[in-house]
Amino acid sequence: MIMPLYGPKWPLKAGNADTFELYKDINQQISFYLKNLLLTSPGENISDPDYGVGMRVYMFEPNLESVRSSIASAISSQISRYLPYLTVEDIQVSSDAQEIDNNSLTVRIIYSVPDDATQQIFELDLNPDTTIGFY
Secondary structure: OOOOOOOEOOOOOEOOOOOEOEOOOHHHHHHHHHHHHHHOOOOOOOOOOOOOOOHHHHOOOOOOHHHHHHHHHHHHHHHHHHOOOOEEEEEEEEOOOOOOOOOOEEEEEEEEEOOEEEEEEEEEEEOOOOOOOOO
């Protein structure tokens, strides 16, 4: 049986069977792709300046439904363009507190991949008080 080849795990570490440790399954690899897509700011990827949602920008926006909707729309657009093999069922952007100046965000993406009817959930919590460097 031929094992599928997945990309290197981040942060990079020496692997036993390969140069670097690799992701062991497709869901780990997709989680990395989603996290990278959400945290990369447009213009940061020099080979494609349109790549990325840039969640850092949204962290200090007011906690309003219109802002959360704008974030979900940006995420949906980026996934459609850069991860078209994902079938996105739902994108939820929320904040723990109901305070208008709360800077914490939680992004939850419910998706599936081709040939697998099982829904997967990707969740990313962003909090400027505890998240250092986002990685």
